[in-house]
């Protein structure tokens with residue numbers, strides 16, 4: 001399929017035409033001639049950009065969340081509200097089926113356990129996920145159904161009498177084998193991918209630390225869902241591209257957890273091993289302690305081999321102490337941040353986070369001005385998957401209630417936009433609209449200068465992913 005885009009603004013040049021053939025851009029110039037079979041897209045002077053890359057998302061989690069009940073602080077205020085929502089969902093669901101709730105935070109009704117859930121939904125299995133993604137709480141029926149009640153797995157919490165509390169920490173993979181698969185996961189993923197195409201997203205980096213079997217399952221689900229975007233997948237160490245079921249294999253994902261942090265040498269060894277296998281690392285790094293540990297280990301392990309083109313990454317990087325920014329720069333790190341969280345969770349941060357840490361929370365401008373590149377990922381389903389929310393979050397750093405978190409860390413529109421324009425394997429390098437570049441594009445309704453004044457999803461006129469026109473707004 002070939003597409004001829006007419007009269008677009010491309011990197012500050014107005015009135016350019018762009019031709020796409022197959023999955024690449026074949027021509028960029030003025031007054032290109034129409035060829036038989038070309039589908040014409042009149043840009044009307046709107047900006048044409050490389051399609052947005054979500055540099056950190058959990059695709060299967062997003063699909064599963066679609067059939068889940070959201071019980072986050074934005075949806076429910078207190079225990080009564082939580083109970084009302086869960087009971088309503090229970091009444092609506094077929095008898096005996098599982099309920100899945102997500103997004104919980106203890107500010108709603110404290111730390112939950114199986115007894116609290118039994119009091120709300122006693123007669124069907126329910127599992128409820130903390131919004132951090134590290135904790136599931138199951139009710140008693142759910143524990144029985146999984147056959148896990150006698151488990152001795154680390155993370156399977158018990159009270160002082162040895163009875164299960166229903167809290168399962170870091171047991172996602174294990175739980176996946178014990179609960180029925182979500183019905184129609186592929187259908188949900190297909191619908192979500194089209195919704196995100198309408199926002200201009202043409203590529204995903206799945207940041208789940210997948211094993212070989214998880215990669216195969218993701219690849220099969222993407223195929224069944226007909227997802228038009230390209231997917232770049234992180235995994236556990238000791239995997240090679242041939243294990244990735246045809247997906248492009250990204251960095252080794254390293255999860256840190258305050259409850260059981262690895263030693264510096266252990267973490268450095270893992271980084272060295274990954275580099276020796278030709279892979280960068282992407283270290284989940286939340287809070288000051290994790291940041292200090294990650295940077296110490298990266299410094300001890302050394303940078304990836306010269307000429308490999310690999311760049312190590314810090315994911316989230318909620319706190320980066322100023323004195324460590326120079327270290328991050330000289331290690332060539334890329335920070336993958338979630339500025340939309342400032343809106344979604346900012347009010348809670350302003351209450352919970354140490355005053356000392358508030359000035360360093362989700363740093364953006366200070367990183368960029370220290371020479372540390374910043375890219376954006378949504379971390380959906382734990383945050384909203386809307387790339388425009390990330391742009392606005394970086395620009396205004398405003399919470400739901402309109403307060404500001406760290407005004408000096410704001411980015412301008414163009415700098416914020418760059419966070420979405422990098423290559424999957426080099427989030428720091430913006431893609432360009434050139435001959436032979438991939439045909440992953442987003443066309444905006446207006447020139448960039450106009451869009452910069454009001455960066456909202458409605459700015460998108462059309463989206464092309466891997467050469468296919470996957471979204472076109474109604475009046476184009």
Ligand SMILES: [Zn+2]
Pocket residue numbers: 056057058207379
């Ligand atoms: Zn994540």
